[in-house]
Amino acid sequence: MTDVLTRELSSTHDRVRSSVSSARRYLQSLQREEGWWKGDLDTNVTMDAEDLMLRQFLGITDERITQETARWIRSCQRADGTWAIFYGGPSDLSTTVEAYVALRLAGDPVDAEHLRKAREYILDNGGIESTRVFTRIWLALFGEWSWSELPVLPPEMMLLPDWFPLNIYDWASWARQTVVPLTIVGSHRPTRDLGFSVRELRTGVRPREVESPLSWASVFHGLDSALHRLEKLPLKPLRKVALERAERWILDRQESDGGWGGIQPPWVYSILALHLRGYPLDHPVLRKAIDGLEGFTIRYRTENGWIRKLEACQSPVWDTALAMTALLDAGTPPDDPSLVRAADWILGQEIRVGGDWQVRRPDLTPSGWAFEFANDNYPDTDDTAEVVLGLQRVKHPDPQRVDAAVDRATEWLVGMQSSDGGWGAFDADNTRTLCEKLPFCDFGAVIDPPSADVTAHIVEMLAARGMADSEAAQRGVRWLLDHQEVDGSWFGRWGANHIYGTGAVVPALVACGISPQHEAVRAAVQWLVAHQNADGGWGEDLRSYVDRTWVGRGDSTPSQTAWALLALLAAGERGDAARRGVEWLMATQRPDGGWDEPQFTGTGFPGDFYISYHMYRVVFPLSALGRYLGKR
Known part of the structure; x- marks a missing residue:
C-alpha cells in the first residue's frame, strides 16, 4: 500500500512539474524585449x-x-x-x-x-x-x-x-x-x-427619491x-x-x-x-x-x-512584478536573463518625484511604483509592495542598485500606512465618507480607505524584508485580524472578491509569524474548503460585491483557484482540497502552457467597474503550482 501511494505521489509530482515547465515557458515567451510584461486589460x-x-x-x-x-x-x-x-x-x-x-x-x-x-x-x-x-x-x-x-x-x-x-x-x-x-x-x-436624437429612450417618468429626509x-x-x-x-x-x-x-x-x-x-x-x-x-x-x-x-x-x-488602463508594472514572482516560485534561477531584464526595466520605473500623496505625507521621501507606463503623480502601495517582493529575490549584477531602490520603497510604504494600521492604494488616511453622500456619487468608489488585499501585500513584503516584528508590520497584522469577516474570509477590494482577499491575507499572516493553527487562519481554511467547487476549482462571481448570496460562488477560474491554493499552501494544507485544486489547474491548462479565463476577476470599483487582466490566468496558476512543488 505504501509503495502504491508513493508511486501515485511521484506521478502527481511529475505531472505538476511538467505543467509548471510548460507554463513557465509560455510566460517567458510573452516577455517584451525591454524586459516587461503586459497583458490585455478588458473592461x-x-x-x-x-x-x-x-x-x-x-x-x-x-x-x-x-x-x-x-x-x-x-x-x-x-x-x-x-x-x-x-x-x-x-x-x-x-x-x-x-x-x-x-x-x-x-x-x-x-x-x-x-x-x-x-x-x-x-x-x-x-x-x-x-x-x-x-x-x-x-x-x-x-x-x-x-x-x-x-x-x-x-x-x-x-x-x-x-x-x-x-x-x-x-x-x-x-x-x-x-x-x-x-x-x-x-x-x-x-x-x-x-446628429440625431435619442428621445426614443425616454420614459417621461423620473425615478423616485427614497432617502430619508434626515439622511446625509x-x-x-x-x-x-x-x-x-x-x-x-x-x-x-x-x-x-x-x-x-x-x-x-x-x-x-x-x-x-x-x-x-x-x-x-x-x-x-x-x-x-x-x-x-x-x-x-x-x-x-x-x-x-x-x-x-x-x-x-x-x-x-x-x-x-x-x-x-x-483599454481603460494598462498594467505593465503590475504584470511584470507578478510575472517575476511567478517565475521565481516556479523554480527559475534568480539570475535567469529574463528576470534580470525584468528587474532592469522595473528599476527604471521607480518614481522619485512627489505627487498628490504628499498632501497627507508631506515629509516622506518620494519612491514607489505606479501601475502604468506613465503615472508619476500617483505611485501606489500595492504595486510597490509586489515590485519589492519580486526584486529582492532576483540575483541582479548590481545588487547595490537593487538594495537602494528596495530600501527607498520600503521606507515610503511604511510612511504611507494609515493611522488605523492598514494601507490604502494611493493615499494615506483617505477615509472621509462625506464625498460618498453627494448626488454626483452614484457610480464607483470615491474614497481610498485601507483594504485587506493591499494591507496583506505590504505586510507580506515587510516580512520578506525581515521586518515581521516591526511596528508597521504588527499594526498591519492587527488590522487584518480585526477585519476578518464573520465567515472566516476577507473582502477583496481590488480582486474578485473574498477569494482574492483571503488568498492575499493568509500568506501574509503566516509570513509575519502567525501560526497556521491560529484561529483566524483555520477559519479561512475552513471557508475556502467549504467554497471549493465540485470540479476542484474555485470561483466567485462579481455579483458578490452587491449580493452576499454570491460570496464564494461562481464558475471555477484559473486565477481564483490559484488564489485559494496560495492561501491553503501557506496554511500548510496539502490534503484533498489542495490536491483537487492542483488537479483542476492541470486539467484545464492549454497545450501551450497557458489557461483560458473569460471571466473578469479584477476589480476597479466594487459593484460598478470590473476588469479582466489577461496575465492573471498565467501568473497566479504558475505561482500556485510552483509553490505546491516547492512545499512537497
Whole structure:
C-alpha cells in the first residue's frame, strides 16, 4: 500500500512539474524585449462608446475608427439586446444606453433589430432617466439631457483648504482626477450636435427619491438644489480664480504619455475641460492627449473586419512584478536573463518625484511604483509592495542598485500606512465618507480607505524584508485580524472578491509569524474548503460585491483557484482540497502552457467597474503550482 501511494505521489509530482515547465515557458515567451510584461486589460464597452462620443463632441470623427469600434461594441451585445459590465453578468442600463448611442453614431438605423431589442430593455428599466450620472453627463454634452438636472460640481471646491470637508484631497486619486475637470465642464454646460436624437429612450417618468429626509443624502440633495440656484446668478466672484486653479491643476498633472492618471475617465474629461477653456485641438497639450489615447487601443482582424477597442488602463508594472514572482516560485534561477531584464526595466520605473500623496505625507521621501507606463503623480502601495517582493529575490549584477531602490520603497510604504494600521492604494488616511453622500456619487468608489488585499501585500513584503516584528508590520497584522469577516474570509477590494482577499491575507499572516493553527487562519481554511467547487476549482462571481448570496460562488477560474491554493499552501494544507485544486489547474491548462479565463476577476470599483487582466490566468496558476512543488 505504501509503495502504491508513493508511486501515485511521484506521478502527481511529475505531472505538476511538467505543467509548471510548460507554463513557465509560455510566460517567458510573452516577455517584451525591454524586459516587461503586459497583458490585455478588458473592461466594458462604455470605454469605447465614450471614445466615439468624445470624438463627435470635438469634431474629430474618423470613419475607420467609428466602424471598427462599432464592430467591437456589437460583438459584445448579448442575445437579449443588452450589454453587461462583466462577462456573464446581468444587463446594465447605463452601459446599454451608451452602447446604443455609439451605434447610432456609427450609422446603425434606429429600427435595426439589435437596437430595437436594446431600446426595449432600456425603456423597461426606466429609460435614460434612470441611468447613472456619468451617462447623463455625456447626454447633456449633446443636449439630450438638461445640465440643470445634473448634480452641481462647483469649481469653487478647488479653493477649499485640504483640511476642510469635501476638499479635492478628500476624494480618492482616481475620483479627484475626474472631478476636477468635471467642475470645468459643468460650469460651461456645453452642448454640441449629436446628429440625431435619442428621445426614443425616454420614459417621461423620473425615478423616485427614497432617502430619508434626515439622511446625509437628503441633506446633500438640498445643498445641490441651493447650488443650482447659485449657478443662475449672473455674478460669481470666485468663479474666475477657481476655474484658473482647476485648469492649472490639470495641466500640472498631465503625464508623459499625454494622459492623466493612466486611466480613461480623467483623461477624456481633462481633454474636454481644457478644450472648453479655449485650448485648440492643435495645442501641444491637447494634441499630446488625443494622440496618447491611441496607445491604449487594441486592433485585430476578425471575419467581419477589423475591430478596435480601448483599454481603460494598462498594467505593465503590475504584470511584470507578478510575472517575476511567478517565475521565481516556479523554480527559475534568480539570475535567469529574463528576470534580470525584468528587474532592469522595473528599476527604471521607480518614481522619485512627489505627487498628490504628499498632501497627507508631506515629509516622506518620494519612491514607489505606479501601475502604468506613465503615472508619476500617483505611485501606489500595492504595486510597490509586489515590485519589492519580486526584486529582492532576483540575483541582479548590481545588487547595490537593487538594495537602494528596495530600501527607498520600503521606507515610503511604511510612511504611507494609515493611522488605523492598514494601507490604502494611493493615499494615506483617505477615509472621509462625506464625498460618498453627494448626488454626483452614484457610480464607483470615491474614497481610498485601507483594504485587506493591499494591507496583506505590504505586510507580506515587510516580512520578506525581515521586518515581521516591526511596528508597521504588527499594526498591519492587527488590522487584518480585526477585519476578518464573520465567515472566516476577507473582502477583496481590488480582486474578485473574498477569494482574492483571503488568498492575499493568509500568506501574509503566516509570513509575519502567525501560526497556521491560529484561529483566524483555520477559519479561512475552513471557508475556502467549504467554497471549493465540485470540479476542484474555485470561483466567485462579481455579483458578490452587491449580493452576499454570491460570496464564494461562481464558475471555477484559473486565477481564483490559484488564489485559494496560495492561501491553503501557506496554511500548510496539502490534503484533498489542495490536491483537487492542483488537479483542476492541470486539467484545464492549454497545450501551450497557458489557461483560458473569460471571466473578469479584477476589480476597479466594487459593484460598478470590473476588469479582466489577461496575465492573471498565467501568473497566479504558475505561482500556485510552483509553490505546491516547492512545499512537497
